[in-house]
Amino acid sequence: xxxxxxxxxxxxxxxxxxxxxxxxxxxxxxxxxxxxxxxxxxxxxxxxxxxxxxxxxxxxxxxxxxxxxxxxxxxxxxxxxxxxxxxxxxxxxxxxxxxxxxxxxxxxxxxxxxxxxxxxxxxxxxxxxxxxxxxxxxxxxxxxxxxxxxxxxxxxxxxxxxxxxxxxxxxxxxxxxxxxxxxxxxxxxxxxxxxxxxxxxxxxxxxxxxxxxxxxxxxxxxxxxxxxxxxxxxxxxxxxxxxxxxxxxxxxxxxxxxxxxxxxxxxxxxxxxxxxxxxxxxxxxxxxxxxxxxxxxxxxxxxxxxxxxxxxxxxxxxxxxxxxxxxxxxxxxxxxxxxxxxxxxxxxxxxxxxxxxxx
Amino acid sequence: xxxxxxxxxxxxxxxxxxxxxxxxxxxxxxxxxxxxxxxxxxxxxxxxxxxxxxxxxxxxxxxxxxxxxxxxxxxxxxxxxxxxxxxxxxxxxxxxxxxxxxxxxxxxxxxxxxxxxxxxxxxxxxxxxxxxxxxxxxxxxxxxxxxxxxxxxxxxxxxxxxxxxxxxxxxxxxxxxxxxxxxxxxxxxxxxxxxxxxxxxxxxxxxxxxxxxxxxxxxxxxxxxxxxxxxxxxxxxxxxxxxxxxxxxxxxxxxxxxxxxxxxxxxxxxxxxxxxxxxxxxxxxxxxxxxxxxxxxxxxxxxx
Amino acid sequence: xxxxxxxxxxxxxxxxxxxxxxxxxxxxxxxxxxxxxxxxxxxxxxxxxxxxxxxxxxxxxxxxxxxxxxxxxxxxxxxxxxxxxxxxxxxxxxxxxxxxxxxxxxxxxxxxxxxxxxxxxxxxxxxxxxxxxxxxxxxxxxxxxxxxxxxxxxxxxxxxxxxxxxxxxxxxxxxxxxxxxxxxxxxxxxxxxxxxxxxxxxxxxxxxxxxxxxxxxxxxxxxxxxxxxxxxxxxxxxxxxxxxxxxxxxxxxxxxxxxxxxxxxxxxxxxxxx
Numbered sequence: 001x002x003x004x005x006x007x008x009x010x011x012x013x014x015x016x017x018x019x020x021x022x023x024x025x026x027x028x029x030x031x032x033x034x035x036x037x038x039x040x041x042x043x044x045x046x047x048x049x050x051x052x053x054x055x056x057x058x059x060x061x062x063x064x065x066x067x068x069x070x071x072x073x074x075x076x077x078x079x080x081x082x083x084x085x086x087x088x089x090x091x092x093x094x095x096x097x098x099x100x101x102x103x104x105x106x107x108x109x110x111x112x113x114x115x116x117x118x119x120x121x122x123x124x125x126x127x128x129x130x131x132x133x134x135x136x137x138x139x140x141x142x143x144x145x146x147x148x149x150x151x152x153x154x155x156x157x158x159x160x161x162x163x164x165x166x167x168x169x170x171x172x173x174x175x176x177x178x179x180x181x182x183x184x185x186x187x188x189x190x191x192x193x194x195x196x197x198x199x200x201x202x203x204x205x206x207x208x209x210x211x212x213x214x215x216x217x218x219x220x221x222x223x224x225x226x227x228x229x230x231x232x233x234x235x236x237x238x239x240x241x242x243x244x245x246x247x248x249x250x251x252x253x254x255x256x257x258x259x260x261x262x263x264x265x266x267x268x269x270x271x272x273x274x275x276x277x278x279x280x281x282x283x284x285x286x287x288x289x290x291x292x293x294x295x296x297x298x299x300x301x302x303x304x305x306x307x308x309x310x311x312x313x314x315x316x317x318x319x320x321x322x323x324x325x326x327x328x329x330x331x332x333x334x335x336x337x338x339x340x341x342x343x344x345x346x347x348x349x350x351x352x353x354x355x356x357x358x359x
Numbered sequence: 360x361x362x363x364x365x366x367x368x369x370x371x372x373x374x375x376x377x378x379x380x381x382x383x384x385x386x387x388x389x390x391x392x393x394x395x396x397x398x399x400x401x402x403x404x405x406x407x408x409x410x411x412x413x414x415x416x417x418x419x420x421x422x423x424x425x426x427x428x429x430x431x432x433x434x435x436x437x438x439x440x441x442x443x444x445x446x447x448x449x450x451x452x453x454x455x456x457x458x459x460x461x462x463x464x465x466x467x468x469x470x471x472x473x474x475x476x477x478x479x480x481x482x483x484x485x486x487x488x489x490x491x492x493x494x495x496x497x498x499x500x501x502x503x504x505x506x507x508x509x510x511x512x513x514x515x516x517x518x519x520x521x522x523x524x525x526x527x528x529x530x531x532x533x534x535x536x537x538x539x540x541x542x543x544x545x546x547x548x549x550x551x552x553x554x555x556x557x558x559x560x561x562x563x564x565x566x567x568x569x570x571x572x573x574x575x576x577x578x579x580x581x582x583x584x585x586x587x588x589x590x591x592x593x594x595x596x597x598x599x600x601x602x603x604x605x606x607x608x609x610x611x612x613x614x615x616x617x618x619x620x621x622x623x624x625x626x627x628x629x630x631x632x633x634x635x636x637x638x639x640x641x642x643x644x645x646x647x648x649x650x651x652x653x654x655x656x657x658x659x660x661x662x663x
Numbered sequence: 664x665x666x667x668x669x670x671x672x673x674x675x676x677x678x679x680x681x682x683x684x685x686x687x688x689x690x691x692x693x694x695x696x697x698x699x700x701x702x703x704x705x706x707x708x709x710x711x712x713x714x715x716x717x718x719x720x721x722x723x724x725x726x727x728x729x730x731x732x733x734x735x736x737x738x739x740x741x742x743x744x745x746x747x748x749x750x751x752x753x754x755x756x757x758x759x760x761x762x763x764x765x766x767x768x769x770x771x772x773x774x775x776x777x778x779x780x781x782x783x784x785x786x787x788x789x790x791x792x793x794x795x796x797x798x799x800x801x802x803x804x805x806x807x808x809x810x811x812x813x814x815x816x817x818x819x820x821x822x823x824x825x826x827x828x829x830x831x832x833x834x835x836x837x838x839x840x841x842x843x844x845x846x847x848x849x850x851x852x853x854x855x856x857x858x859x860x861x862x863x864x865x866x867x868x869x870x871x872x873x874x875x876x877x878x879x880x881x882x883x884x885x886x887x888x889x890x891x892x893x894x895x896x897x898x899x900x901x902x903x904x905x906x907x908x909x910x911x912x913x914x915x916x917x918x919x920x921x922x923x924x925x926x927x928x929x930x931x932x933x934x935x936x937x
Contacts (some may be wrong), residue, residue: 044464056493064488065460092760188591196455209480211488234782237776241760247723248829249749249777265477294763297782328458 020298021156027305031074034312038070039252041316043323044212072214073315074308076274077284079221079266081307082093082228084281085288086263086298089235090154090256093165094286095346098267099278099339101168102149102175107264108202109179110145111138114130115198116186139217149175150260163242201275220269227262228300235259235296277311277332279339284310286346314338400474403497404488409521410469416457416482417473419509419643420501420640421445423516424453424471426644427525435465459485463492464583466641468521470498473642506572510534516569529644536647537576540654544578547661552579553602555638556589556618557611569646570608570639577654579604598622604660606653607633608640632656676701676832676864677722682731684717691717692888695731699866699881701832704859706875706896707868710884710909715868716757718885719837722866723754736832741752749777753826757837757868759818764809771796774828796827800854816847823854834858836867840874852878876900876923884908900924 029341032169040048042063065097091101114137152175157168183202187195209217230237234255237245246252270277284307285299292302311331318334381652389436414435415421421440424433430444437457438450450463451457459481462470470489472482482498489496499519501512510533517526552574554564564570568588571581582602583592597620605625607617614633620626638649675698684692692714699705707715720726721733724740733740740748753774765773774796775789785793797803800820801812805813810821826834834854840848849873856878861867869875875882876896884892884899886908892899902915905926912929 043458043461046464054493057466060488060492061460061463064491065463065484087765094829193585210484230781232779234774234780236783237773238772239760239763243720243725244756244760246725246745247749247752247754247756248773249746251745289763294765295769308756328452328456 004272020292024298024302024305027302027309029280030309031312033306034309034316035067035070035074038073038312039066039318039319042066043319068209068211068214069315071218072209072273073128073312075214075221075271076277077280077311078304078308079270080277080280081284081288081310082225082300082304083263083266083270084227084230085285085296085303086231086235086259086305088285089239089296090259090263091157091163091165091168092239092241093169094289095282095343096165096172097171097279097281097285098263098270098274099148099154099281100176100343101172102179103146103153103172103264103267104271104276104278105176106149106152107142107146107268108144108276109182110141110148110268111201111272112141112183112186112198113145114138114141116190119190126331139220139269139272142351143220143265146264146268147261147270149179150264154260213273217269217273221266223267224262224269225300225304228259228266229297231255231259232263232296233298235300236294239294239296263299275330275332277335278333279343280307280311282346283335283339283342285340311335393502393504393508393509394515395505397502399519400500401497401509402500403489405493405497405519408466410519411469412465412467412497413469413520414462414465414467415440415452415464415471416451417454417471418442418450419503419641419645420471420473420512420516422641422645423513423529423645424520426529427517427520429514429520429522429525432520434467435462439525452481457481457485461607463488467496468496470496471516471519472498472500474500474502476613503642504567506537506576506646509569509646510537512643533644533647533649536651540650541576541578543654544576544657547578547657549580550579550603550657550660552604552606553582553597553600553623553625554606554608555617555620556608558612558616561592561594561597561620562589563597564608565590567618569642570606573639573646573650573653574606576659577650579657594620594622598624601625603630603659605631607631608637610637630660632660664926673698676736677790677866678719678732678734679718680732680734682721683731684714684721684726684729686717690888692728693723695885695888695890697883697890699833699864699891701862701864702859703881704855704865704867704879706760706879706882707866707885708870708872708875709880713885714888715885716837719754719835719866719868722833723752723835724748725754726775746777749829751829751831752833752835753829753831754835755819755826755837755839757821757841759822764811766807766809768793768797768806768823770810771802771828772822774825777829792828792830793824796824799827799857800824801850816843819843819847819851823851827858828919832863834863834865836865838868838870840869840871840890848874872900872905872926873923877918877921881927897922897924900926902926 039062042061046058046061048062050196051062069254080098083103087096087098087101087103088094090096153168153171155162156171157163159167190198237248237250238252238255240248242252285303288303288306289299292298314334315331318329318331322329406497406548412434413424413432415424415433416437418437421433421436421442424430425442425444433445433448435451436448437452437454439454449461451461451560452463456473457476457478462485470485472478486498489498501508501515503509503512510530512531513533514526517523517529526596553575553612554570556562556564563583565579565583565587571588574581582600583590602623602625605617605620605623607614609616617626617633618633625631634649634652636649637644639653677699679698680696682692682695685856687688695718707718709715717726717829721728722735722740724733724735727741735748736751738748738751742751772789773792774784775781775785775792779785779789797806800823802817802824804818805817810818823839834855839851839855843851852874855865855867859880867879879896880922881894882899883890884904891908892904900915902913905911905915906911914927914929916925916927917923918925
């Protein structure tokens with residue numbers, strides 16, 4: 001970042017480096033606070049003191065159920081927010097995010113196909129079927145599906161050879177519909193218990209993953225986030241447009257490929273862990289950008305952290321609201337409930353920071 | 360090319376991360392040998408003393424426990440359980456999505472579970488936590504798929520609850536009732552039946568479902584073939600199958616709605632047996648009640 | 664300072680030899696040859712569709728020629744590593760994209776990208792180059808303003824400064840005066856001249872013939888994808904040529920003070936009529 005000049009008295013300059021570091025620290029704190037809140041909420045009353053002393057069932061509930069759940073929400077929220085930030089930079093449009101662009105749909109489709117293959121194989125060779133239906137291959141399927149969807153959107157979302165954000169968004173919406181159709185078909189072909197398992201996964205719920213699965217997912221997300229942070233300066237250049245970025249020395253194709261692979265990997269891992277959770281990648285980067293500024297070297301990590309806090313809180317909210325009903329809605333429903341209107345509001349505001357030249 | 364190979368190798372390595380986690384005899388996964396043949400599966404060690412705090416994760420098992428007269432041992436049921444006897448008990452989530460936290464909070468010493476693919480994840484987690492807990496408790500998984508399994512359930516549950524005798528008696532009584540229905544059905548004409556569970560879309564009971572087996576016990580044959588237990592059936596196929604009789608098991612919906620299927624000759628002729636409840640679909644003691652009701656209805660039809 | 668068109672490059676920083684390019688079926692450029700030296704301000708003029716923007720993109724290496732050679736200080740810009748090309752040639756596009764509201768300083772700092780590492784952390788030289796560019800473009804007082812809060816003219820200067828911060832040897836300007844008022848147009852042209860004086864080779868696509876004639880050392884006239892004239896403005900811009908190429912009758916005179924040609928369209932006066 002540039003020298004730490006004080007913000008000019010007239011007109012808004014973005015805050016200095018120390019204040020931005022403060023923003024990151026705040027973000028980290030909010031994650032911790034969100035996780036604490038999430039761990040405190042649930043259908044059972046538990047005593048923290050007892051839990052820490054290892055008394056059951058409080059300890060089991062806190063450390064065996066609530067904490068892993070909060071961790072998964074953390075990982076998924078961070079992944080989706082960072083992926084959303086990257087996709088918005090790539091498309092130069094704040095309406096882009098993994099769910100809207102069909103990347104999540106692709107991930108769901110990839111995972112579904114792997115599950116369907118596992119179910120089919122299970123009839124012939126039970127062992128192979130189980131192996132393929134386990135979490136890591138499903139995750140790989142999800143990542144592959146996410147990458148394929150991104151490729152499709154970026155390949156087809158062009159007008160006259162140039163990437164046009166509106167076209168890409170349209171392709172994404174259409175692809176989502178396509179993926180949903182294929183998933184419905186696959187569901188019909190699956191045996192009923194597999195079908196209901198699939199349905200539950202797709203709804204976007206933070207469920208009961210084993211620590212091993214959480215660790216694997218977290219690793220994948222950490223790797224892709226690391227990649228995105230490293231590429232964040234390139235994201236800054238890409239917001240200028242492909243030709244300008246190229247004239248500033250960026251190998252646009254390689255940078256784009258690396259970024260969308262990282263974004264797809266993050267989305268795929270998120271979908272594999274928690275199904276279709278949407279709009280996190282839309283709401284969080286938008287809000288964070290207003291606070292932290294457009295420099296992606298800070299925006300990417302800040303979005304990731306605030307995304308984690310956001311999803312943990314949304315999940316806690318979902319559980320709190322439905323406590324009296326005795327059931328827990330999928331967190332995907334809550335984010336859609338918040339995100340749908342937000343998306344429409346963004347649309348109406350014409351929130352395209354694209355400014356035409358000229359006075 | 361080598362970059363692609365390297366990526367493929369990495370992916371394969373990542374996939375095998377899952378291998379240790381998949382045990383061949385994973386108790387939570389459904390088995391090929393169901394309850395009657397293979398017996399129940401204990402996840403965790405069976406209790407030393409008769410359990411006093413039992414959480415039941417399926418309404419059919421609640422039926423069994425109540426039929427054994429051991430309702431006072433129950434401390435938690437699912438939210439889909441409508442038996443008046445358990446009305447005051449806390450709910451631990453749904454059938455497909457039981458809530459491990461709620462279950463743990465009730466401090467059970469036994470959990471009864473009907474193996475269902477969708478609930479495997481929460482139950483697996485619950486099992487892990489139960490095993491690691493200071494006060495571990497077992498989960499008894501009953502794989503109930505056929506009528507034989509339904510008949511075996513009371514014995515298994517009775518044993519688990521320390522009331523083996525009562526369990527045997529109930530099982531014997533239920534088996535006897537089934538045999539009586541089978542014997543009486545021999546005197547009735549053999550009808551081809553279409554068992555309708557949902558009308559729009561048309562969902563019927565196919566091979567492998569409980570109604571399919573029960574129809575055979577009641578001396579009928581299922582007009583529906585194929586492989587799927589609960590297929591969404593094309594109306595044309597139903598018409599072409601031309602069943603002698605239609606059983607309308609959509610008990611929640613109004614009786615007149617069956618007219619939607621008037622393309623089927625049997626419906627036009629009025630040869631419809633309307634079930635008053637969904638007992639035939641619940642794999643527990645109530646199923647036997649439903650079976651007897653079905654037989655009575657078939658007898659009435661035969662006399663017409 | 665005349666450049667030697669078509670001849671072997673001596674001291675030439677830009678050299679095109681017999682370059683052709685098609686967009687799908689349409690021929691955009693054919694047989695174009697020219698060269699330019701450091702310190703020269705070359706104006707590319709011609710009617711719409713003559714191929715001027717295509718030429719600029721070829722020079723920047725954004726598209727490869729179908730035929731012929733493009734050389735930038737000896738490099739083939741379309742086939743060389745982009746970082747290397749970006750250190751040699753800076754492009755100020757016609758309509759710069761402005762997606763995110765960076766500050767002026769941040770925007771100009773992005774011009775240092777070809778010299779920076781992966782995370783683009785600014786070093787001493789980077790800061791120096793940015794400060795110099797801001798000073799040259801009279802933007803120091805706006806350094807911390809967001810670019811979407813600036814006027815069009817100010818924004819053009821920001822992108823000019825970004826290009827200067829790249830420390831290139833060739834500066835490409837694609838219609839730098841479009842949509843600007845007279846004051847800003849003159850300001851941009853002055854910047855371009857200053858850059859040329861400072862040793863850069865400046866090649867600019869210009870619509871305004873008078874501005875081009877006044878500011879440039881040399882003009883290259885493109886029409887229908889070919890170079891139809893090249894040389895000092897006074898020789899290139901004759902009334903016949905303008906009428907031929909732009910298909911518009913003009914009156915051509917001389918600016919008494921600078922000696923540059925002045926070209927005015929032959930329109931009937933609104934008051935006198937006819």
